[in-house]
Amino acid sequence: MKIYLEKTYIIFDRELRGYFRTPLASIFLLVFLALSSGMTFFLGRFFERDQADLTAFFAWHPWLFLILMPAIGMRLWAEERRSGTIELLITLPVTNMQLVVGKFLASWIFTLIALILTMPIWVTVNYLGDPDNNVILISYIGSWLMAGAFLALTSCLSALTKNQVIAFIISSISGFVLIMAGFNLVLSSVRSWTPTWVTETIGSMSFLSHFSRIQMGVFDLRTLVFFVSMIILCIWINVQLVQIKKAD
Protein backbone atom coordinates (compact mmCIF):
# COMPACT_ATOMS: atom_id res chain seq x y z
CA MET A 1 0.00 0.00 0.00
CA LYS A 2 2.79 2.38 0.93
CA ILE A 3 4.58 1.65 -2.33
CA TYR A 4 1.30 2.01 -4.20
CA LEU A 5 0.81 5.51 -2.83
CA GLU A 6 4.50 6.35 -3.27
CA LYS A 7 4.37 5.64 -7.00
CA THR A 8 1.16 7.64 -7.35
CA TYR A 9 2.88 10.48 -5.54
CA ILE A 10 5.90 10.37 -7.88
CA ILE A 11 3.60 10.65 -10.88
CA PHE A 12 1.70 13.45 -9.17
CA ASP A 13 4.90 15.26 -8.29
CA ARG A 14 6.30 15.11 -11.83
CA GLU A 15 3.06 16.31 -13.32
CA LEU A 16 2.56 19.20 -10.88
CA ARG A 17 6.14 20.40 -11.35
CA GLY A 18 5.51 20.11 -15.07
CA TYR A 19 3.01 22.95 -14.84
CA PHE A 20 5.68 25.23 -13.47
CA ARG A 21 8.46 24.13 -15.81
CA THR A 22 7.09 26.32 -18.56
CA PRO A 23 5.81 29.89 -18.27
CA LEU A 24 2.36 28.44 -18.96
CA ALA A 25 1.57 28.06 -15.27
CA SER A 26 2.29 31.68 -14.42
CA ILE A 27 0.36 32.84 -17.46
CA PHE A 28 -2.54 30.65 -16.49
CA LEU A 29 -2.56 31.83 -12.90
CA LEU A 30 -2.44 35.45 -14.03
CA VAL A 31 -5.30 34.94 -16.46
CA PHE A 32 -7.30 33.18 -13.80
CA LEU A 33 -6.76 35.97 -11.30
CA ALA A 34 -7.45 38.70 -13.84
CA LEU A 35 -10.61 37.06 -15.13
CA SER A 36 -12.01 36.07 -11.77
CA SER A 37 -11.45 39.48 -10.21
CA GLY A 38 -12.38 41.33 -13.40
CA MET A 39 -15.66 39.48 -13.67
CA THR A 40 -16.35 40.02 -10.01
CA PHE A 41 -15.69 43.72 -9.94
CA PHE A 42 -16.94 44.80 -13.34
CA LEU A 43 -19.37 42.28 -14.75
CA GLY A 44 -20.56 41.24 -11.32
CA ARG A 45 -21.14 44.83 -10.18
CA PHE A 46 -19.41 44.04 -6.94
CA PHE A 47 -19.49 47.61 -5.66
CA GLU A 48 -22.96 48.52 -6.81
CA ARG A 49 -24.44 45.52 -5.06
CA ASP A 50 -23.34 47.19 -1.86
CA GLN A 51 -23.17 43.84 -0.14
CA ALA A 52 -20.13 42.38 1.53
CA ASP A 53 -20.07 38.87 0.11
CA LEU A 54 -18.40 36.96 -2.71
CA THR A 55 -21.53 35.87 -4.57
CA ALA A 56 -20.43 37.85 -7.60
CA PHE A 57 -17.00 36.17 -7.47
CA PHE A 58 -18.23 32.60 -7.25
CA ALA A 59 -21.11 33.04 -9.69
CA TRP A 60 -18.62 33.21 -12.53
CA HIS A 61 -16.69 30.13 -11.60
CA PRO A 62 -18.72 27.58 -13.60
CA TRP A 63 -18.20 29.65 -16.75
CA LEU A 64 -14.58 30.39 -16.02
CA PHE A 65 -13.85 26.73 -15.35
CA LEU A 66 -15.56 25.76 -18.56
CA ILE A 67 -12.57 27.24 -20.42
CA LEU A 68 -9.78 27.10 -17.87
CA MET A 69 -10.10 23.52 -16.64
CA PRO A 70 -9.86 22.05 -20.16
CA ALA A 71 -6.80 24.28 -20.62
CA ILE A 72 -5.17 22.71 -17.55
CA GLY A 73 -6.22 19.14 -18.23
CA MET A 74 -6.01 18.86 -22.01
CA ARG A 75 -2.40 17.77 -22.07
CA LEU A 76 -2.66 15.10 -19.36
CA TRP A 77 -3.05 12.13 -21.72
CA ALA A 78 -3.10 13.64 -25.20
CA GLU A 79 0.51 14.76 -24.83
CA GLU A 80 1.68 11.40 -23.45
CA ARG A 81 0.16 9.73 -26.47
CA ARG A 82 1.53 12.23 -28.97
CA SER A 83 5.10 12.07 -27.69
CA GLY A 84 5.10 8.32 -27.12
CA THR A 85 6.04 8.67 -23.44
CA ILE A 86 2.90 6.67 -22.67
CA GLU A 87 5.04 3.65 -23.59
CA LEU A 88 7.46 4.51 -20.82
CA LEU A 89 4.69 5.02 -18.29
CA ILE A 90 2.84 1.83 -19.05
CA THR A 91 5.96 -0.35 -19.05
CA LEU A 92 6.87 0.93 -15.57
CA PRO A 93 5.74 -1.27 -12.69
CA VAL A 94 2.60 0.79 -11.97
CA THR A 95 -1.09 0.33 -12.64
CA ASN A 96 -3.05 2.54 -15.00
CA MET A 97 -5.11 3.59 -11.97
CA GLN A 98 -2.02 4.97 -10.25
CA LEU A 99 -1.08 6.88 -13.36
CA VAL A 100 -4.54 8.35 -13.90
CA VAL A 101 -5.02 9.30 -10.25
CA GLY A 102 -1.54 10.81 -9.95
CA LYS A 103 -2.02 12.96 -13.02
CA PHE A 104 -5.53 14.02 -12.05
CA LEU A 105 -4.45 15.00 -8.54
CA ALA A 106 -1.65 17.14 -9.96
CA SER A 107 -4.08 19.16 -12.05
CA TRP A 108 -6.52 19.40 -9.14
CA ILE A 109 -3.87 20.66 -6.73
CA PHE A 110 -2.78 23.16 -9.37
CA THR A 111 -6.33 24.58 -9.35
CA LEU A 112 -6.23 24.67 -5.59
CA ILE A 113 -3.17 26.88 -5.88
CA ALA A 114 -5.06 29.12 -8.29
CA LEU A 115 -7.99 29.36 -5.89
CA ILE A 116 -5.73 30.13 -2.94
CA LEU A 117 -4.19 32.95 -4.93
CA THR A 118 -7.62 34.64 -5.09
CA MET A 119 -7.50 35.14 -1.32
CA PRO A 120 -6.86 38.91 -1.68
CA ILE A 121 -10.44 39.23 -2.92
CA TRP A 122 -11.63 37.57 0.24
CA VAL A 123 -9.43 39.84 2.34
CA THR A 124 -10.86 42.87 0.51
CA VAL A 125 -14.41 41.83 1.29
CA ASN A 126 -13.57 41.40 4.93
CA TYR A 127 -11.94 44.81 4.92
CA LEU A 128 -14.95 46.45 3.32
CA GLY A 129 -17.62 44.80 5.38
CA ASP A 130 -18.61 41.89 7.47
CA PRO A 131 -19.29 38.89 5.22
CA ASP A 132 -20.35 35.44 6.33
CA ASN A 133 -17.00 33.68 6.15
CA ASN A 134 -18.60 30.26 6.57
CA VAL A 135 -20.48 30.73 3.32
CA ILE A 136 -17.28 31.87 1.64
CA LEU A 137 -15.34 28.84 2.88
CA ILE A 138 -18.10 26.49 1.71
CA SER A 139 -18.16 28.25 -1.64
CA TYR A 140 -14.39 27.81 -2.00
CA ILE A 141 -14.66 24.11 -1.23
CA GLY A 142 -17.60 23.75 -3.62
CA SER A 143 -15.72 25.62 -6.31
CA TRP A 144 -12.73 23.33 -5.93
CA LEU A 145 -14.94 20.25 -6.05
CA MET A 146 -16.56 21.51 -9.22
CA ALA A 147 -13.13 22.21 -10.71
CA GLY A 148 -12.22 18.62 -9.85
CA ALA A 149 -15.22 17.32 -11.76
CA PHE A 150 -14.31 19.46 -14.79
CA LEU A 151 -10.70 18.26 -14.61
CA ALA A 152 -11.58 14.59 -14.25
CA LEU A 153 -13.83 14.95 -17.27
CA THR A 154 -11.07 16.70 -19.25
CA SER A 155 -8.43 14.17 -18.26
CA CYS A 156 -10.72 11.36 -19.31
CA LEU A 157 -11.48 12.93 -22.67
CA SER A 158 -7.84 13.82 -23.32
CA ALA A 159 -7.12 10.09 -23.45
CA LEU A 160 -9.24 9.96 -26.59
CA THR A 161 -6.88 11.97 -28.77
CA LYS A 162 -3.24 12.79 -29.42
CA ASN A 163 -4.13 16.40 -30.08
CA GLN A 164 -4.35 18.77 -27.12
CA VAL A 165 -6.50 21.24 -29.03
CA ILE A 166 -9.08 18.58 -29.81
CA ALA A 167 -8.97 17.49 -26.17
CA PHE A 168 -9.64 21.10 -25.17
CA ILE A 169 -12.58 21.49 -27.52
CA ILE A 170 -14.38 18.26 -26.66
CA SER A 171 -13.85 18.90 -22.97
CA SER A 172 -15.30 22.41 -23.18
CA ILE A 173 -18.30 21.21 -25.14
CA SER A 174 -18.96 18.37 -22.70
CA GLY A 175 -18.57 20.74 -19.78
CA PHE A 176 -21.02 23.15 -21.42
CA VAL A 177 -23.59 20.38 -21.74
CA LEU A 178 -23.16 19.50 -18.08
CA ILE A 179 -23.67 23.12 -17.01
CA MET A 180 -26.66 23.63 -19.27
CA ALA A 181 -28.36 20.46 -18.08
CA GLY A 182 -29.77 22.43 -15.18
CA PHE A 183 -31.38 25.22 -17.16
CA ASN A 184 -35.13 25.16 -17.34
CA LEU A 185 -35.05 25.83 -21.03
CA VAL A 186 -33.16 22.61 -21.62
CA LEU A 187 -35.15 20.66 -19.11
CA SER A 188 -38.52 21.72 -20.42
CA SER A 189 -37.60 20.78 -23.95
CA VAL A 190 -36.69 17.31 -22.73
CA ARG A 191 -39.61 17.04 -20.32
CA SER A 192 -42.21 16.96 -23.05
CA TRP A 193 -41.03 13.69 -24.54
CA THR A 194 -39.29 11.73 -21.78
CA PRO A 195 -40.38 10.20 -18.49
CA THR A 196 -39.98 12.35 -15.40
CA TRP A 197 -37.08 10.36 -14.01
CA VAL A 198 -35.03 11.11 -17.09
CA THR A 199 -35.68 14.82 -16.73
CA GLU A 200 -34.83 14.64 -13.05
CA THR A 201 -31.65 12.69 -13.72
CA ILE A 202 -30.55 15.21 -16.31
CA GLY A 203 -31.43 18.07 -13.98
CA SER A 204 -29.48 16.50 -11.15
CA MET A 205 -26.43 16.12 -13.39
CA SER A 206 -26.13 19.86 -13.72
CA PHE A 207 -23.01 21.43 -12.33
CA LEU A 208 -24.84 24.71 -12.11
CA SER A 209 -27.71 23.65 -9.88
CA HIS A 210 -25.33 21.90 -7.48
CA PHE A 211 -22.95 24.77 -7.41
CA SER A 212 -25.62 27.41 -6.88
CA ARG A 213 -26.81 25.61 -3.78
CA ILE A 214 -23.27 25.61 -2.45
CA GLN A 215 -22.96 29.28 -3.18
CA MET A 216 -25.85 30.03 -0.87
CA GLY A 217 -23.91 28.31 1.84
CA VAL A 218 -25.98 25.15 1.66
CA PHE A 219 -23.55 22.29 1.71
CA ASP A 220 -25.62 19.17 1.57
CA LEU A 221 -24.39 15.65 1.21
CA ARG A 222 -26.05 15.29 -2.17
CA THR A 223 -23.85 17.91 -3.73
CA LEU A 224 -20.71 16.44 -2.21
CA VAL A 225 -21.70 12.99 -3.40
CA PHE A 226 -22.51 14.34 -6.85
CA PHE A 227 -19.12 15.95 -7.48
CA VAL A 228 -17.13 13.17 -5.85
CA SER A 229 -18.92 10.44 -7.76
CA MET A 230 -18.55 12.46 -10.94
CA ILE A 231 -14.79 12.52 -10.32
CA ILE A 232 -14.61 8.82 -9.50
CA LEU A 233 -16.68 7.87 -12.53
CA CYS A 234 -14.48 9.95 -14.86
CA ILE A 235 -11.31 8.48 -13.36
CA TRP A 236 -12.64 4.97 -13.87
CA ILE A 237 -13.57 5.69 -17.50
CA ASN A 238 -10.18 7.37 -17.91
CA VAL A 239 -8.40 4.17 -16.83
CA GLN A 240 -10.41 2.17 -19.37
CA LEU A 241 -9.74 4.68 -22.15
CA VAL A 242 -6.00 4.65 -21.49
CA GLN A 243 -6.09 0.88 -21.76
CA ILE A 244 -8.04 0.94 -25.02
CA LYS A 245 -6.33 3.85 -26.73
CA LYS A 246 -2.71 3.52 -25.55
CA ALA A 247 -1.38 1.86 -28.69
CA ASP A 248 -3.37 3.70 -31.36
Added chain:
Amino acid sequence: MQLIKAKGLCKSFGDFIAVDNVDLEVSRGEVIGFLGPNGAGKSTTMKILTGFLEPDSGDILINNIDLKSDPLKAKEFIGYLPEGAPSYSDMNVLEFLTFVGKMRGLKSNLLRTRLGEMANQISLKEVWNKPIETLSKGFKRRVGIAQALIHDPDILILDEPTDGLDPNQKHEMRNLIKTISKNKAIVISTHILEEVEAVCSRAMIIANGKLLANETPANLEKQFANKDIITIKVFNKINDVLAKNLKSSLNYSNIKIEKLDKDTNRILVSDAKKAPDLNAVLKQVNKFKLNIIEAGFVKSSLEEIFRKITTTNASS
Protein backbone atom coordinates in the same frame (compact mmCIF):
# COMPACT_ATOMS: atom_id res chain seq x y z
CA MET B 1 18.62 -19.74 -17.41
CA GLN B 2 15.94 -18.40 -19.65
CA LEU B 3 14.87 -14.91 -18.69
CA ILE B 4 12.38 -14.48 -21.51
CA LYS B 5 10.18 -17.31 -22.65
CA ALA B 6 7.47 -16.36 -25.12
CA LYS B 7 5.32 -18.83 -26.98
CA GLY B 8 2.87 -18.41 -29.82
CA LEU B 9 2.62 -14.64 -29.76
CA CYS B 10 -0.02 -13.27 -32.12
CA LYS B 11 -1.22 -9.71 -32.54
CA SER B 12 -3.58 -8.23 -35.12
CA PHE B 13 -4.66 -4.68 -35.73
CA GLY B 14 -8.08 -5.06 -37.29
CA ASP B 15 -7.61 -7.46 -40.20
CA PHE B 16 -3.90 -6.87 -40.34
CA ILE B 17 -1.72 -9.51 -38.71
CA ALA B 18 1.31 -7.73 -37.28
CA VAL B 19 2.78 -10.61 -35.27
CA ASP B 20 2.08 -14.15 -36.36
CA ASN B 21 2.84 -16.99 -33.97
CA VAL B 22 6.27 -15.88 -32.80
CA ASP B 23 8.21 -17.95 -30.26
CA LEU B 24 11.17 -16.48 -28.50
CA GLU B 25 13.50 -17.61 -25.75
CA VAL B 26 16.37 -15.58 -24.40
CA SER B 27 18.83 -16.74 -21.77
CA ARG B 28 21.10 -14.76 -19.53
CA GLY B 29 24.22 -13.73 -21.44
CA GLU B 30 22.53 -13.71 -24.82
CA VAL B 31 22.09 -10.74 -27.11
CA ILE B 32 19.37 -11.26 -29.66
CA GLY B 33 19.41 -9.20 -32.82
CA PHE B 34 15.93 -8.63 -34.14
CA LEU B 35 16.05 -8.08 -37.88
CA GLY B 36 13.41 -7.49 -40.49
CA PRO B 37 12.15 -5.08 -43.13
CA ASN B 38 10.09 -2.01 -42.20
CA GLY B 39 6.73 -3.01 -40.82
CA ALA B 40 7.85 -6.59 -40.15
CA GLY B 41 6.50 -6.51 -36.61
CA LYS B 42 9.71 -6.00 -34.63
CA SER B 43 8.48 -3.08 -32.58
CA THR B 44 5.09 -4.69 -32.06
CA THR B 45 6.75 -7.84 -30.71
CA MET B 46 8.88 -5.76 -28.38
CA LYS B 47 5.84 -3.86 -27.15
CA ILE B 48 4.21 -7.18 -26.33
CA LEU B 49 7.31 -8.46 -24.50
CA THR B 50 7.46 -5.34 -22.33
CA GLY B 51 3.80 -5.49 -21.40
CA PHE B 52 2.80 -2.36 -23.29
CA LEU B 53 0.54 -4.31 -25.63
CA GLU B 54 -1.45 -7.37 -24.74
CA PRO B 55 -1.06 -10.15 -27.32
CA ASP B 56 -4.21 -11.64 -28.85
CA SER B 57 -2.83 -15.02 -27.89
CA GLY B 58 0.39 -16.49 -26.58
CA ASP B 59 2.15 -16.62 -23.23
CA ILE B 60 5.12 -14.74 -21.89
CA LEU B 61 7.25 -15.67 -18.93
CA ILE B 62 9.60 -12.98 -17.68
CA ASN B 63 12.09 -14.49 -15.26
CA ASN B 64 9.50 -17.26 -14.78
CA ILE B 65 6.79 -14.75 -13.90
CA ASP B 66 3.72 -14.76 -16.08
CA LEU B 67 3.48 -11.31 -17.62
CA LYS B 68 -0.27 -11.55 -17.97
CA SER B 69 -1.10 -12.60 -14.43
CA ASP B 70 1.51 -10.55 -12.57
CA PRO B 71 2.48 -7.66 -14.86
CA LEU B 72 3.80 -5.38 -12.09
CA LYS B 73 6.27 -7.95 -10.82
CA ALA B 74 7.34 -8.96 -14.33
CA LYS B 75 7.88 -5.37 -15.46
CA GLU B 76 10.38 -4.80 -12.65
CA PHE B 77 12.89 -7.01 -14.45
CA ILE B 78 12.68 -5.20 -17.76
CA GLY B 79 14.37 -2.10 -19.06
CA TYR B 80 12.83 -0.81 -22.28
CA LEU B 81 13.86 1.70 -24.91
CA PRO B 82 10.77 2.33 -27.04
CA GLU B 83 11.13 3.09 -30.74
CA GLY B 84 12.17 6.71 -31.24
CA ALA B 85 13.40 7.01 -27.64
CA PRO B 86 10.52 9.11 -26.27
CA SER B 87 11.17 11.20 -23.16
CA TYR B 88 9.71 14.20 -21.38
CA SER B 89 11.17 17.04 -23.37
CA ASP B 90 10.49 19.70 -20.74
CA MET B 91 12.55 17.92 -18.09
CA ASN B 92 16.30 18.04 -17.92
CA VAL B 93 18.34 14.83 -18.10
CA LEU B 94 18.88 14.58 -14.34
CA GLU B 95 15.20 15.20 -13.54
CA PHE B 96 14.04 12.67 -16.09
CA LEU B 97 16.39 9.90 -15.00
CA THR B 98 15.57 10.61 -11.36
CA PHE B 99 11.88 10.31 -12.14
CA VAL B 100 12.31 6.96 -13.87
CA GLY B 101 14.67 5.72 -11.16
CA LYS B 102 12.17 6.57 -8.43
CA MET B 103 9.37 4.92 -10.36
CA ARG B 104 11.61 1.87 -10.58
CA GLY B 105 11.75 1.87 -6.81
CA LEU B 106 15.39 2.90 -6.35
CA LYS B 107 16.02 4.39 -2.91
CA SER B 108 17.94 7.64 -2.72
CA ASN B 109 21.41 6.19 -2.07
CA LEU B 110 21.24 3.59 -4.77
CA LEU B 111 19.59 6.08 -7.11
CA ARG B 112 22.45 8.51 -6.66
CA THR B 113 25.01 5.80 -7.39
CA ARG B 114 23.15 4.66 -10.48
CA LEU B 115 22.78 8.21 -11.76
CA GLY B 116 26.53 8.65 -11.45
CA GLU B 117 27.15 5.40 -13.27
CA MET B 118 24.78 6.37 -16.06
CA ALA B 119 26.47 9.76 -16.45
CA ASN B 120 29.81 7.99 -16.92
CA GLN B 121 28.84 4.84 -18.76
CA ILE B 122 26.65 6.57 -21.29
CA SER B 123 28.64 9.81 -21.39
CA LEU B 124 25.82 12.11 -20.42
CA LYS B 125 27.79 14.43 -18.15
CA GLU B 126 27.94 17.33 -20.57
CA VAL B 127 24.16 17.45 -20.99
CA TRP B 128 23.27 16.47 -17.43
CA ASN B 129 21.38 19.66 -16.60
CA LYS B 130 20.08 20.54 -20.04
CA PRO B 131 16.40 20.32 -20.97
CA ILE B 132 15.93 17.21 -23.08
CA GLU B 133 14.19 19.19 -25.84
CA THR B 134 17.44 21.05 -26.53
CA LEU B 135 19.50 17.86 -26.99
CA SER B 136 20.68 16.44 -30.30
CA LYS B 137 19.11 13.24 -31.61
CA GLY B 138 22.06 11.14 -30.49
CA PHE B 139 21.98 12.46 -26.95
CA LYS B 140 18.23 11.95 -26.76
CA ARG B 141 18.77 8.34 -27.74
CA ARG B 142 21.42 7.97 -25.06
CA VAL B 143 19.08 9.44 -22.46
CA GLY B 144 16.59 6.80 -23.57
CA ILE B 145 19.18 4.07 -23.05
CA ALA B 146 20.10 5.45 -19.63
CA GLN B 147 16.43 5.44 -18.68
CA ALA B 148 16.19 1.77 -19.65
CA LEU B 149 19.34 0.88 -17.69
CA ILE B 150 18.80 2.96 -14.57
CA HIS B 151 17.55 0.08 -12.40
CA ASP B 152 20.16 -2.34 -13.78
CA PRO B 153 17.50 -4.73 -15.09
CA ASP B 154 18.05 -8.39 -15.93
CA ILE B 155 16.29 -7.96 -19.24
CA LEU B 156 16.90 -5.18 -21.73
CA ILE B 157 14.67 -4.58 -24.70
CA LEU B 158 16.05 -1.90 -26.97
CA ASP B 159 14.19 -0.83 -30.09
CA GLU B 160 16.80 0.53 -32.51
CA PRO B 161 19.28 1.67 -29.85
CA THR B 162 21.86 2.98 -32.30
CA ASP B 163 19.49 4.76 -34.69
CA GLY B 164 20.63 8.36 -35.11
CA LEU B 165 24.01 7.90 -33.46
CA ASP B 166 27.21 8.90 -35.23
CA PRO B 167 29.75 6.15 -36.02
CA ASN B 168 31.76 6.75 -32.85
CA GLN B 169 28.69 6.67 -30.68
CA LYS B 170 27.46 3.57 -32.47
CA HIS B 171 30.74 1.90 -31.68
CA GLU B 172 30.53 2.96 -28.03
CA MET B 173 26.96 1.77 -27.77
CA ARG B 174 27.87 -1.65 -29.13
CA ASN B 175 30.74 -1.89 -26.66
CA LEU B 176 28.40 -0.93 -23.87
CA ILE B 177 25.89 -3.58 -24.90
CA LYS B 178 28.66 -6.15 -25.09
CA THR B 179 30.01 -5.28 -21.63
CA ILE B 180 26.67 -5.37 -19.88
CA SER B 181 25.44 -8.43 -21.76
CA LYS B 182 27.30 -10.95 -19.60
CA ASN B 183 24.64 -11.17 -16.92
CA LYS B 184 21.63 -9.92 -18.84
CA ALA B 185 19.28 -11.07 -21.51
CA ILE B 186 19.18 -8.44 -24.24
CA VAL B 187 16.98 -8.03 -27.29
CA ILE B 188 17.84 -5.29 -29.76
CA SER B 189 16.18 -4.46 -33.04
CA THR B 190 18.24 -2.93 -35.78
CA HIS B 191 18.50 -2.33 -39.48
CA ILE B 192 22.27 -2.44 -39.37
CA LEU B 193 23.49 -5.92 -40.13
CA GLU B 194 27.07 -5.40 -39.11
CA GLU B 195 25.70 -4.58 -35.69
CA VAL B 196 24.26 -8.05 -35.43
CA GLU B 197 27.60 -9.55 -36.35
CA ALA B 198 29.35 -7.28 -33.88
CA VAL B 199 27.22 -7.74 -30.77
CA CYS B 200 24.58 -10.42 -31.20
CA SER B 201 24.86 -14.04 -30.21
CA ARG B 202 21.72 -14.85 -32.17
CA ALA B 203 19.88 -13.26 -35.07
CA MET B 204 16.12 -13.50 -35.39
CA ILE B 205 14.79 -12.51 -38.76
CA ILE B 206 11.14 -11.57 -38.95
CA ALA B 207 9.03 -10.55 -41.95
CA ASN B 208 5.29 -10.06 -42.22
CA GLY B 209 5.01 -10.91 -38.55
CA LYS B 210 6.53 -14.37 -38.99
CA LEU B 211 9.79 -15.58 -37.55
CA LEU B 212 11.89 -16.82 -40.49
CA ALA B 213 15.25 -17.51 -38.92
CA ASN B 214 16.62 -17.92 -35.45
CA GLU B 215 20.32 -18.75 -35.61
CA THR B 216 23.74 -17.56 -34.61
CA PRO B 217 25.13 -15.23 -37.27
CA ALA B 218 27.82 -17.84 -38.03
CA ASN B 219 25.26 -20.60 -38.52
CA LEU B 220 23.21 -18.39 -40.77
CA GLU B 221 26.26 -17.77 -42.89
CA LYS B 222 26.95 -21.48 -43.12
CA GLN B 223 23.35 -22.26 -43.93
CA PHE B 224 23.20 -19.67 -46.63
CA ALA B 225 26.65 -20.30 -48.02
CA ASN B 226 26.88 -19.77 -51.71
CA LYS B 227 27.05 -23.35 -53.05
CA ASP B 228 28.09 -22.19 -56.52
CA ILE B 229 31.58 -20.96 -55.72
CA ILE B 230 34.34 -22.87 -53.96
CA THR B 231 37.14 -20.98 -52.32
CA ILE B 232 40.46 -22.55 -51.36
CA LYS B 233 43.10 -20.62 -49.56
CA VAL B 234 46.63 -21.98 -49.86
CA PHE B 235 49.92 -21.05 -48.25
CA ASN B 236 51.97 -21.30 -51.44
CA LYS B 237 53.39 -19.13 -54.13
CA ILE B 238 51.63 -19.91 -57.36
CA ASN B 239 53.56 -19.18 -60.54
CA ASP B 240 52.15 -19.07 -64.06
CA VAL B 241 53.02 -22.70 -64.84
CA LEU B 242 51.40 -24.00 -61.69
CA ALA B 243 48.38 -21.86 -62.36
CA LYS B 244 48.05 -23.24 -65.84
CA ASN B 245 48.36 -26.82 -64.60
CA LEU B 246 45.81 -26.21 -61.89
CA LYS B 247 43.34 -24.78 -64.35
CA SER B 248 43.67 -27.63 -66.79
CA SER B 249 43.40 -30.30 -64.10
CA LEU B 250 40.19 -28.81 -62.68
CA ASN B 251 37.31 -29.57 -64.93
CA TYR B 252 35.36 -26.35 -64.44
CA SER B 253 34.84 -23.42 -66.71
CA ASN B 254 35.73 -20.60 -64.33
CA ILE B 255 38.87 -20.77 -62.23
CA LYS B 256 40.45 -17.71 -60.73
CA ILE B 257 43.62 -17.41 -58.76
CA GLU B 258 43.98 -14.36 -56.57
CA LYS B 259 47.11 -13.35 -54.78
CA LEU B 260 46.23 -12.38 -51.19
CA ASP B 261 49.75 -11.57 -50.05
CA LYS B 262 53.33 -12.69 -50.62
CA ASP B 263 52.80 -16.31 -49.67
CA THR B 264 49.08 -16.91 -49.79
CA ASN B 265 46.75 -17.34 -52.71
CA ARG B 266 43.11 -18.00 -53.15
CA ILE B 267 41.69 -20.33 -55.77
CA LEU B 268 38.09 -19.66 -56.74
CA VAL B 269 36.26 -22.38 -58.63
CA SER B 270 32.87 -22.04 -60.26
CA ASP B 271 31.10 -23.19 -63.35
CA ALA B 272 28.52 -21.71 -65.61
CA LYS B 273 26.57 -24.97 -65.94
CA LYS B 274 26.90 -27.04 -62.76
CA ALA B 275 27.72 -26.47 -59.10
CA PRO B 276 31.29 -27.56 -58.40
CA ASP B 277 31.90 -30.60 -56.22
CA LEU B 278 33.98 -29.64 -53.20
CA ASN B 279 35.39 -33.14 -52.66
CA ALA B 280 36.50 -33.61 -56.23
CA VAL B 281 38.10 -30.19 -56.35
CA LEU B 282 40.00 -30.78 -53.13
CA LYS B 283 41.26 -34.13 -54.40
CA GLN B 284 42.64 -32.48 -57.52
CA VAL B 285 44.24 -29.59 -55.66
CA ASN B 286 45.86 -32.03 -53.19
CA LYS B 287 47.72 -33.68 -56.06
CA PHE B 288 49.75 -30.48 -56.40
CA LYS B 289 50.91 -30.84 -52.75
CA LEU B 290 49.62 -27.40 -51.81
CA ASN B 291 49.28 -26.28 -48.19
CA ILE B 292 45.56 -25.75 -47.88
CA ILE B 293 44.69 -23.33 -45.09
CA GLU B 294 41.01 -23.03 -45.70
CA ALA B 295 38.51 -24.56 -48.08
CA GLY B 296 34.76 -24.28 -48.51
CA PHE B 297 31.97 -22.48 -50.24
CA VAL B 298 31.97 -18.70 -50.46
CA LYS B 299 29.98 -17.21 -47.60
CA SER B 300 27.16 -14.82 -48.20
CA SER B 301 27.23 -11.62 -46.23
CA LEU B 302 24.54 -11.24 -43.62
CA GLU B 303 23.09 -8.60 -45.86
CA GLU B 304 22.64 -11.03 -48.72
CA ILE B 305 21.14 -13.58 -46.33
CA PHE B 306 18.73 -10.99 -45.01
CA ARG B 307 17.64 -10.08 -48.51
CA LYS B 308 17.28 -13.70 -49.50
CA ILE B 309 15.20 -14.68 -46.49
CA THR B 310 12.94 -11.68 -46.43
CA THR B 311 12.27 -11.40 -50.13
CA THR B 312 11.58 -15.06 -50.77
CA ASN B 313 9.10 -15.04 -47.92
CA ALA B 314 7.37 -11.90 -49.13
CA SER B 315 6.79 -13.37 -52.56
CA SER B 316 5.51 -16.73 -51.29
